[in-house]
Amino acid sequence: MLSDIGFILGTTLMYATPLIYAALGAAISENSGVVNLGLEGMMYMGAFIGATVGYYLGNPWIAFLAAGAVGALVACLHGIACISFNADHVVSGIAINFFSIGFALFLCRIFFDGATMSLSLNFDQKMPRPFNGAFEPNSFGDLVFNQYATVYLAFILVLIVWYLLYKTRIGLRIRSVGEHPKAADTLGINVSRVRYLAVILSGVFAGFGGAAMSIAIVSRFSPTLISGHGFIAIAAMIFGKWKPQGAMLACLLFGSAKGFEIFLGASGLEIDLGIFKIGMSSQILAMLPYAVTLVVLVGFVGKAVAPSAVGLQYEKEA
Amino acid sequence: MKRYLKICMAAMIISGLLLSGCGKKEKQDPDSTSQSGVMKVGMVSDLGGVMDQSFNESAWEGLLRAQNELGIKIGYLESNNNSDYGPNLESLTDAGNSLIWSIGFMMGDAALEAAKANPEQKYGIVDMAYGNNTPPNLISVLFKSEQASFLVGYIAGRMTKTNKVGFIGGIKGFIIDSFDYGFHAGVNYANADVKILRQYVESFSDAAKGKSIANQMYQQGADIVFHASGPVGDGVIEAAKEKSKWAIGVDKDQNSLAPDNVLTSAIKRVDNAIFNIVSDLQKGKFAGGATVVYGLKEGGVDIAPSSDKHVPKEILSEVAELKTKIIRKEIVIPYNAKTYEKFYIAKQ
Numbered sequence: 001m002l003s004d005i006g007f008i009l010g011t012t013l014m015y016a017t018p019l020i021y022a023a024l025g026a027a028i029s030e031n032s033g034v035v036n037l038g039l040e041g042m043m044y045m046g047a048f049i050g051a052t053v054g055y056y057l058g059n060p061w062i063a064f065l066a067a068g069a070v071g072a073l074v075a076c077l078h079g080i081a082c083i084s085f086n087a088d089h090v091v092s093g094i095a096i097n098f099f100s101i102g103f104a105l106f107l108c109r110i111f112f113d114g115a116t117m118s119l120s121l122n123f124d125q126k127m128p129r130p131f132n133g134a135f136e137p138n139s140f141g142d143l144v145f146n147q148y149a150t151v152y153l154a155f156i157l158v159l160i161v162w163y164l165l166y167k168t169r170i171g172l173r174i175r176s177v178g179e180h181p182k183a184a185d186t187l188g189i190n191v192s193r194v195r196y197l198a199v200i201l202s203g204v205f206a207g208f209g210g211a212a213m214s215i216a217i218v219s220r221f222s223p224t225l226i227s228g229h230g231f232i233a234i235a236a237m238i239f240g241k242w243k244p245q246g247a248m249l250a251c252l253l254f255g256s257a258k259g260f261e262i263f264l265g266a267s268g269l270e271i272d273l274g275i276f277k278i279g280m281s282s283q284i285l286a287m288l289p290y291a292v293t294l295v296v297l298v299g300f301v302g303k304a305v306a307p308s309a310v311g312l313q314y315e316k317e318a
Numbered sequence: 319m320k321r322y323l324k325i326c327m328a329a330m331i332i333s334g335l336l337l338s339g340c341g342k343k344e345k346q347d348p349d350s351t352s353q354s355g356v357m358k359v360g361m362v363s364d365l366g367g368v369m370d371q372s373f374n375e376s377a378w379e380g381l382l383r384a385q386n387e388l389g390i391k392i393g394y395l396e397s398n399n400n401s402d403y404g405p406n407l408e409s410l411t412d413a414g415n416s417l418i419w420s421i422g423f424m425m426g427d428a429a430l431e432a433a434k435a436n437p438e439q440k441y442g443i444v445d446m447a448y449g450n451n452t453p454p455n456l457i458s459v460l461f462k463s464e465q466a467s468f469l470v471g472y473i474a475g476r477m478t479k480t481n482k483v484g485f486i487g488g489i490k491g492f493i494i495d496s497f498d499y500g501f502h503a504g505v506n507y508a509n510a511d512v513k514i515l516r517q518y519v520e521s522f523s524d525a526a527k528g529k530s531i532a533n534q535m536y537q538q539g540a541d542i543v544f545h546a547s548g549p550v551g552d553g554v555i556e557a558a559k560e561k562s563k564w565a566i567g568v569d570k571d572q573n574s575l576a577p578d579n580v581l582t583s584a585i586k587r588v589d590n591a592i593f594n595i596v597s598d599l600q601k602g603k604f605a606g607g608a609t610v611v612y613g614l615k616e617g618g619v620d621i622a623p624s625s626d627k628h629v630p631k632e633i634l635s636e637v638a639e640l641k642t643k644i645i646r647k648e649i650v651i652p653y654n655a656k657t658y659e660k661f662y663i664a665k666q
Contacts (some may be wrong), residue, residue, distance in 0.1 A: 009536060012528045102398070105367070114369040120575050123559070137561075138537055203403075217526050218552045220575075223366070224523035225549070262530045265517050266538070282490070286520035 006143030016255030021209030022233030025202035032198030037093025041100030046210025062213025071207020178307035343625030380592030388650020403428035462613035497546035527552030
């Protein structure tokens with residue numbers, strides 16, 4: 001029983017981690033007023049660069065930072081389109097997703113002999129597991145805490161982003177250009193500079209999220225490794241009312257629903273309703289995380305208020 | 319007005335020249351191939367691309383072998399999304415190929431449509447069957463995955479120390495069923511006391527889910543897990559690596575992903591099938607309209623060559639015996655729930 005709970009908690013943490021990174025990125029960007037649907041593509045590039053740099057240099061931390069850097073680079077494109085040229089945020093984000101997926105596969109063929117997958121990493125090339133061996137194998141502690149360093153880092157970053165957004169001057173500026181860019185502008189804040197900063201930071205986080213998949217959860221990049229994570233992260237951020245800590249909770253909820261799904265799928269549970277039995281087919285179970293998200297969103301979260309200037313272009317009046 | 323007319327005339331002449339140029343080109347291509355006498359064979363890959371370390375790559379290796387040994391010309395087009403299949407097949411048709419391969423069941427509809435639209439052109443498709451509706455200019459190739467799965471199941475059944483093994487499937491359907499029941503039959507044939515855990519991922523892309531399912535199976539005491547789930551298997555093999563257990567790969571020899579943890583793999587020799595059919599075509603034989611099934615006998619499926627790294631010799635020799643029995647049809651491997659039941663009863 002205890003080990004079952006341990007398994008579900010461990011799966012929750014593993015599943016939620018890449019989502020938390022991307023959701024933090026989404027929260028920063030949207031608080032500054034820029035919708036970033038390109039997170040998926042930034043994660044994709046991050047996953048590819050993480051696995052590739054990890055493979056060639058053998059150092060997971062350099063790989064992780066490189067993934068963040070490439071995320072920032074892709075985010076720059078989004079910034080140039082949306083902030084400097086006042087393009088529609090949604091259109092730019094979707095274009096970035098198409099571009100990144102194609103470009104990552106193109107690069108992958110160059111680096112890996114025409115293959116669309118990278119070669120797999122050894123354990124010493126992957127993220128370290130700080131508590132590996134600290135607990136007995138298969139014990140509760142081992143199941144829950146024997147995670148890759150990326151998992152712990154994600155939670156530390158939640159704290160840092162929360163502090164950045166709500167306790168620092170730059171955080172106040174980010175939120176003010178998202179709420180009322182004109183007012184911020186008249187008070188002497190450079191709206192486009194603050195928005196650039198926020199969008200680039202969101203790219204860094206998305207890149208981290210991609211690498212958290214490709215150099216921790218598995219050990220190579222493959223074309224389907226990132227499939228929809230960026231969009232789920234955006235949903236989690238909205239679900240968490242545009243707050244980093246809320247987004248984290250939403251990601252954990254989604255992760256735990258996945259954990260339950262896998263746990264129930266193995267036990268082949270039948271729910272006995274007295275009159276008839278409902279067999280839990282794996283197809284129905286596969287819907288569970290999404291259904292739970294919907295129910296909680298509609299029933300328990302309450303009214304979510306977006307930053308008022310989110311998705312709007314801001315043109316300085318001459 | 320006069321000038322306007324002149325421009326119109328010029329435009330018409332130019333476009334006429336361009337169009338006639340196109341027409342000529344289209345005609346020339348097939349002529350030139352037949353004149354030089356060299357046969358041309360092309361293939362369209364599905365979304366994995368031609369170097370996918372899976373069946374697309376295997377198909378391409380078959381064509382490369384045909385190029386070297388039979389002296390034919392080969393070429394491929396890759397598909398980046400589902401809407402590319404039709405146009406890719408069309409371009410290869412226009413390029414004057416003697417035979418055009420579609421790789422993977424995802425291309426099923428596109429290949430059928432192309433074959434119906436161009437009755438003079440010969441097509442082939444891997445991993446898809448249309449039964450009696452197969453057009454006479456289309457040959458479809460299926461693999462008896464259950465035979466390879468039976469063999470790896472046998473190895474798992476003989477080698478498990480905990481008397482528990484696992485099967486992880488991608489999305490339930492008739493193709494994955496053949497892996498599932500073939501594996502079950504193999505484990506059961508080796509040792510009826512072994513318990514088999516079975517779980518479906520309901521995805522061919524969610525590697526994290528594959529990893530957690532495998533983690534759970536290892537936690538529940540399984541020591542060998544076989545996956546038939548495409549890229550999801552990356553997660554399964556990762557779990558085996560982290561927990562120092564065994565995983566069994568699929569489609570290609572997956573030992574390189576985790577040399578110390580991939581026990582063996584149930585492989586599909588798409589290359590052999592493609593080579594044989596191309597070679598037959600060169601001799602003037604083409605079984606259009608038929609569904610060709612490649613099993614152990616035809617060299618279409620097998621266990622990975624790297625199996626001798628971890629599997630003891632005596633078990634491998636038992637596997638070799640089983641292979642001859644399967645080829646002689648002394649054992650018929652089940653491929654779905656119904657045939658599995660029969661197999662079970664026959665064994666008792």
